[in-house]
Amino acid sequence: MAAQRPEDPTPGDGPAAGRVRGSAVERITQRTSRTGGCWLWTGVLNRDGYAEIRIEGKYRMAHRVAYEELVGVIPEGLQLDHLCRVRHCVNPEHLEPVTPRVNNLRSESFAAKNAVKDQCHRGHLFTEANTLIYRGKRTCRACNRIRAEASRERRKRAKQS
Ligand SMILES: [Zn+2]
Numbered sequence: 001m002a003a004q005r006p007e008d009p010t011p012g013d014g015p016a017a018g019r020v021r022g023s024a025v026e027r028i029t030q031r032t033s034r035t036g037g038c039w040l041w042t043g044v045l046n047r048d049g050y051a052e053i054r055i056e057g058k059y060r061m062a063h064r065v066a067y068e069e070l071v072g073v074i075p076e077g078l079q080l081d082h083l084c085r086v087r088h089c090v091n092p093e094h095l096e097p098v099t100p101r102v103n104n105l106r107s108e109s110f111a112a113k114n115a116v117k118d119q120c121h122r123g124h125l126f127t128e129a130n131t132l133i134y135r136g137k138r139t140c141r142a143c144n145r146i147r148a149e150a151s152r153e154r155r156k157r158a159k160q161s
């Protein structure tokens, strides 16, 4: 008996259901929080920290979908480079199609620049020995010592006076 059933009976997964719930652009818009020019993805992120969206039952990188929907087709073999360096940003204006080679070079030079910036506001380098991770944030041990000494001094003076 050939039952007349649609190919994909799962509700909400078929292409038709996708259209009913809104276009990809609408869904992307609903899942972003826009701050400082970036469209930060509030939905699922993949292991590498890129935004993921489910379209017609398949997971796709949301920034690629946003670019294709709002700008145009990504030329074959090209990757979208995040000019803002925020991986879960899906703002097409922050994306540029580049070859994988250029993309790698850029992220390397970004890492290098960040390494140079790796110092506290007083200019102490965040070397392994000088770095303390406190509540998920890097803390400079040299600065901690300076602060501890300053508060010792303050206490001493408070006692003397
Ligand atoms: Zn951005």
Ligand SMILES: [Zn+2]
Residues within 6 Å of the ligand: 120, 121, 122, 123, 124, 140, 141, 142, 143, 144
């Ligand atoms: Zn410091």
